[in-house]
Amino acid sequence: MVNIPMNAIKTQYKNDDGASIGIGAMIVFIALILVAAVASTIIIKTAEELQQRAEATGDDTRDEISGKLQIVMAYVSEDDGLAATVDVMEVTLIVQMAAGSDQTLLSDISWLIVCNDGTATVDTNTGSLDDGTNVFAAALDGTAMAAGASVTAGQTFAIVIDTNDNGNDDTVGANAVTDGCQAGVGDNQELRLIVDGGGETYSQLTFNSVESGSMIV
Numbered sequence: 605m606v607n608i609p610m611n612a613i614k615t616q617y618k619n620d621d622g623a624s625i626g627i628g629a630m631i632v633f634i635a636l637i638l639v640a641a642v643a644s645t646i647i648i649k650t651a652e653e654l655q656q657r658a659e660a661t662g663d664d665t666r667d668e669i670s671g672k673l674q675i676v677m678a679y680v681s682e683d684d685g686l687a688a689t690v691d692v693m694e695v696t697l698i699v700q701m702a703a704g705s706d707q708t709l710l711s712d713i714s715w716l717i718v719c720n721d722g723t724a725t726v727d728t729n730t731g732s733l734d735d736g737t738n739v740f741a742a743a744l745d746g747t748a749m750a751a752g753a754s755v756t757a758g759q760t761f762a763i764v765i766d767t768n769d770n771g772n773d774d775t776v777g778a779n780a781v782t783d784g785c786q787a788g789v790g791d792n793q794e795l796r797l798i799v800d801g802g803g804e805t806y807s808q809l810t811f812n813s814v815e816s817g818s819m820i821v
Contacts, residue, residue: 671706671802673699673713676760678795678807678821683814691786692814697763697821698744699797705757710734710741710749712800715765717809719785719793729767729785740764763797787811787820 675697682694697715701708710733717729733741734751741749742762755761767785785793789811797805809820 671704671708671799672702673797673799673805674702675699675797675805675807675821677819678809680811680814680816680818680820681764683816691768691788692811693766693768693786695765695767695809695820697765697795697797698760699763700760701755701757702803703757705799705802707754707756708799708802709752709754710739711736711752712802713741713755714798714800715763716796716798717765717767717785717793718796719787719791727785729765731765733763787814789814 677698679696680692680694681696682692684691684693714732715730719727719729731740733739734749734753736751739749739751739753740763741753741755742764743749744760744762746762749761767787787793787809791811793809793811795807795809797807807821811820812818
């Protein structure tokens with residue numbers, strides 16, 4: 605047996621870089637996971653915001669459509685008792701809360717009548733159905749509603765409006781009266797019924813007669 609000296613043995617070394625490639629692949633993999641996590645967070649947050657906006661828009665649309673009053677009829681409930689062409693003193697609106705409406709306080713319902721007295725001046729008659737002092741709503745049998753009362757979806761009731769009053773006191777002759785949206789034969793007036801947080805109803809009042817019971821819508 606031939607003994608070969610240790611210094612005569614030549615060891616072959618191989619350049620093995622497999623481990624470094626594995627570490628690089630792991631770094632890229634972790635980076636991809638982090639990017640995917642950030643992207644997922646942004647997508648989820650965006651989806652939540654879109655959902656919230658859609659819900660808010662849906663609620664607003666529902667309130668605009670459902671949370672409003674529908675006018676069933678309107679008529680002259682009182683004239684001044686003088687002549688057929690003199691002013692209307694009071695009108696009554698028969699209204700109904702639209703289907704799907706939330707329970708609504710009378711204090712959250714208001715009216716606005718815009719009229720013109722034949723001059724350049726535009727008068728208004730406005731008020732709340734429950735202003736804390738007076739209630740301008742009544743049941744169909746004529747029973748006045750109580751202060752702080754509310755109405756529900758589908759409920760039909762009456763709104764009684766004094767057309768002679770807008771809160772501005774004037775004097776005609778010896779009689780102190782309030783100047784409002786009194787109507788004469790042939791007059792047209794704009795009416796808006798507004799529900800706070802809900803919708804708005806528009807109608808035009810046409811006065812072909814000023815006698816009590818005359819239809820104006």
